[in-house]
Amino acid sequence: MLDSTPAFDISNQPALALGQRASEGRKGFFRILRSGTGRIGVLLTCGLLAVALLAGRIAPADPFASVGLPLRSPTLAHPMGTDDLGRDVLSGVVYGTRTSLALALIVSLLTGAIGIIVGSLAAWHGRRADDALMRITEFVQIVPRFFLAVIVVALFGPGLDRLVLLLGLTSWPWIARVVRAEVLSLKQREFVEAARSLGAGHFRVLLREVLPNALPPVVVVVSLSAASVILIETGLSFLGLGDPEVVSLGYLANNAQRFLRVAWWMAAFPGAAIALAVLGLNLLGDGLNDALNPRGGR
Amino acid sequence: MPSRYLLRRLAQVLPTVAGLLVLNFCIIHLAPGDPVIALGGEHGDAAYYTFLRNRFGLDRPLPEQLLTYVANVLRGDLGTSFVHGRSVTGVIAERLPATLLLVSTALVLSSVAGVGLGTLAARYRRRPADVALNTAALLGYATPSFWLGQVALLTLAVGTGLFPVQGMTDARNPQTGLANLMDLLHHLALPAIVLAVNELALTTRLVRTGLLEAFGADYVRAARAKGLPEALVIRHALWNVMLPVITVIGSRAGMLLSGAVLVEVVFAWPGLGRLLLSSLLSRDYPVLLGMFLVISVGVILANLITDLAYARLDPRIRYQ
Numbered sequence: 003m004l005d006s007t008p009a010f011d012i013s014n015q016p017a018l019a020l021g022q023r024a025s026e027g028r029k030g031f032f033r034i035l036r037s038g039t040g041r042i043g044v045l046l047t048c049g050l051l052a053v054a055l056l057a058g059r060i061a062p063a064d065p066f067a068s069v070g071l072p073l074r075s076p077t078l079a080h081p082m083g084t085d086d087l088g089r090d091v092l093s094g095v096v097y098g099t100r101t102s103l104a105l106a107l108i109v110s111l112l113t114g115a116i117g118i119i120v121g122s123l124a125a126w127h128g129r130r131a132d133d134a135l136m137r138i139t140e141f142v143q144i145v146p147r148f149f150l151a152v153i154v155v156a157l158f159g160p161g162l163d164r165l166v167l168l169l170g171l172t173s174w175p176w177i178a179r180v181v182r183a184e185v186l187s188l189k190q191r192e193f194v195e196a197a198r199s200l201g202a203g204h205f206r207v208l209l210r211e212v213l214p215n216a217l218p219p220v221v222v223v224v225s226l227s228a229a230s231v232i233l234i235e236t237g238l239s240f241l242g243l244g245d246p247e248v249v250s251l252g253y254l255a256n257n258a259q260r261f262l263r264v265a266w267w268m269a270a271f272p273g274a275a276i277a278l279a280v281l282g283l284n285l286l287g288d289g290l291n292d293a294l295n296p297r298g299g300r
Numbered sequence: 301m302p303s304r305y306l307l308r309r310l311a312q313v314l315p316t317v318a319g320l321l322v323l324n325f326c327i328i329h330l331a332p333g334d335p336v337i338a339l340g341g342e343h344g345d346a347a348y349y350t351f352l353r354n355r356f357g358l359d360r361p362l363p364e365q366l367l368t369y370v371a372n373v374l375r376g377d378l379g380t381s382f383v384h385g386r387s388v389t390g391v392i393a394e395r396l397p398a399t400l401l402l403v404s405t406a407l408v409l410s411s412v413a414g415v416g417l418g419t420l421a422a423r424y425r426r427r428p429a430d431v432a433l434n435t436a437a438l439l440g441y442a443t444p445s446f447w448l449g450q451v452a453l454l455t456l457a458v459g460t461g462l463f464p465v466q467g468m469t470d471a472r473n474p475q476t477g478l479a480n481l482m483d484l485l486h487h488l489a490l491p492a493i494v495l496a497v498n499e500l501a502l503t504t505r506l507v508r509t510g511l512l513e514a515f516g517a518d519y520v521r522a523a524r525a526k527g528l529p530e531a532l533v534i535r536h537a538l539w540n541v542m543l544p545v546i547t548v549i550g551s552r553a554g555m556l557l558s559g560a561v562l563v564e565v566v567f568a569w570p571g572l573g574r575l576l577l578s579s580l581l582s583r584d585y586p587v588l589l590g591m592f593l594v595i596s597v598g599v600i601l602a603n604l605i606t607d608l609a610y611a612r613l614d615p616r617i618r619y620q
Binding site: 149154 | 555
C-alpha cells in the first residue's frame with residue numbers, strides 16, 4: 003500500500019544522484035535547439051502559442067462578426083478572404099488555433115496525470131495491480147477514440163467540456179505504458195535503493211526519486227499525443243460535431259466543404275493551420291526525443 | 301505457430317468484446333432523455349412508447365436489459381434503424397464493402413510504397429533524396445486527411461479533370477464488366493491515395509529509422525564484411541525491421557477507419573462514412589451505436605490478426 007509518511011528526512015543524500023540526472027534532463031531540453039527539426043518544432047510551437055495567447059490583438063475582427071461581403075477571395079483587408087456570411091477567415095483561423103491549442107493543452111494535462119498515476123502504480127506494485135491496470139490500459143487503447151467521441155457527442159450534444167473529458171479519459175494508455183516501462187527500470191537502480199534503505203516510504207521514493215527521472219520520455223509522448231488530439235477535434239468538427247459556441251479549425255473546414263468549388267480559401271487556410279500545429283508538436287516531440295535520447299538511431 | 305498461443309490470444313479477445321458491449325450499453329442508458337425517445341422519436345403517443353418499452357424490454361431491471369442486449373447483439377440483432385426502417389445490421393452490411401475496399405487499398409498502397417521509400421531514404425541517408433523524403437513524410441503525417449482530400453479534389457479532380465469528383469461509379473454512364481471495374485478504380489484512386497498519405501508517411505519513417513538502426517547491428521556489419529551486395533544486405537535487415545512496422549500498422553486500424561470516414565465525406569464515397577454523416581443528421585441512434593460496435597470489433601480483429609502475423613513471422617515468439 004502507499005505509504006505517505008516518510009520516516010526520515012532524506013532530501014539530501016539521494017539528491018546527489020537525482021540532481022545529476024535532473025540537470026542532464028535540463029541540458030536535454032536545451033539540446034533540442036541543436037537539431038534542425040527540434041529548432042523548427044520549438045519555433046512553430048512557440049509561434050502558434052503566441053498566436054493563441056495574443057488572438058485578441060492579432061485577429062482583425064470578431065470571428066463570428068460579418069465584416070465584409072460574402073465569399074470574397076483574399077485581399078489586403080481580408081488576407082485569407084471572407085466566408086459565406088462575410089466573416090473574416092483570418093480571424094477564424096487565429097481564434098480556431100487558440101481553441102485547438104487550449105484543447106490540446108488541457109487534454110494533455112489530464113492524460114499526463116492519468117497516465118502517470120496508472121503507469122507508476124502498475125510498475126511500482128507489480129503483480130496483480132500491474133496485471134489489472136495493464137488489462138484496463140489495453141482495453142482503453144483498443145476502443146476507437148474517434149468513433150466513441152462521435153457517439154458521445156451525438157447522444158449528449160456537442161460541447162468542448164465533454165470533448166476534453168472524453169479525450170482525456172481515452173488518450174492516456176500510451177503515456178501509462180511509457181511511464182510503466184520507465185518506472186520498472188528505474189526502481190531497480192541504486193539511488194532508489196539508497197533512498198529506500200534510508201527509510202523513505204513508497205510514496206516519497208516514487209514521487210521524489212523515480213518520477214522526476216521518468217518524466218523526460220513522458221514529455222515526448224505527451225507532445226505527440228497532443229498533436230493527435232488536435233487532429234481528432236478537427237475531424238469531429240469537420241463532421242459538424244464541434245462546439246457551435248466556439249470557433250475551431252475543424253468548424254471552418256466543415257463550413258468550407260459546402261463552398262469548396264467557389265471559395266478555395268475557406269478550406270485552404272484553416273487546413274494549413276491544422277497541419278502547422280500538428281507538425282509543430284510532432285517536431286517538438288521528435289526533437290525532444292533526439293535530445294533526451296541521443297542514441298536514437300537517427 | 302503454437303495453437304496454444306492462438307487460444308490464449310482468442311481468450312483475451314472475449315473480455316474486450318464483453319467490455320465493449322457493456323460500454324455501449326452504458327452509453328445508451330447514460331444519455332440524456334428516455335431511450336424510448338431515442339428509439340421512437342419525439343412525437344410518438346403514450347401507447348406507442350409503452351409498446352416500445354415492452355418490445356425492447358425497457359421496463360425491466362437494468363441487469364436484465366443488459367443480458368437481453370448482449371443476447372440480441374450476439375444473434376446479430378443491432379436494433380432497427382428508424383430512418384431506413386430496416387435492421388441496423390443490414391444497413392451497415394450494405395455500406396461496409398465500400399469502406400473495406402477503400403481502407404484495404406489505402407493500406408496496401410501505404411505499406412508497399414512506405415517500405416520502398418523508407419528503404420530509399422535509409423540507403424541514401426542525409427543525401428538530398430533522404431532529406432526530401434523525410435520532409436515529405438513529416439508534412440504528410442501532419443496533414444489532416446480531410447483537408448488533403450479537399451485540396452486534392454480542388455486541384456486534381458476539379459482543376460485538371462483527370463479524376464472524378466465524387467462517388468464510387470459514374471451514375472450517368474453505368475458500365476458493366478471490365479469497363480465497370482475500370483470506372484470503379486478510377487473513382488477509387490484519389491480517395492485511396494489521400495487516405496494512404498498519413499500511413500505512408502508513418503511507414504516510411506518507421507522503415508527508415510528501423511533500417512538505420514539495423515545498419516549498425518553486428519549481423520549487418522558481418523554481411524557487409526563478407527562482401528554481400530548492398531541489395532541483399534538490405535533484404536536481410538528489412539526482415540527484422542518489418543516486425544515492429546507490422547505492429548504499428550496493425551495498431552492503427554482505428555485511426556485508418558476514422559480517416560476513411562472523413563475522406564468518404566469529402567469524396568462522397570458511399571461507405572460507412574456517408575452513413576455516419578447521414579445518421580448524425582437524422583439522429584439515427586441505433587445505426588450510430590451499431591456502427592460503433594462494428595468498428596470496435598473490427599479494430600479488435602485487426603489487432604488480433606497483427607499479433608498472430610507477428611507470432612507467425614517471428615519464430616522467437618513463444619508465449620507460454
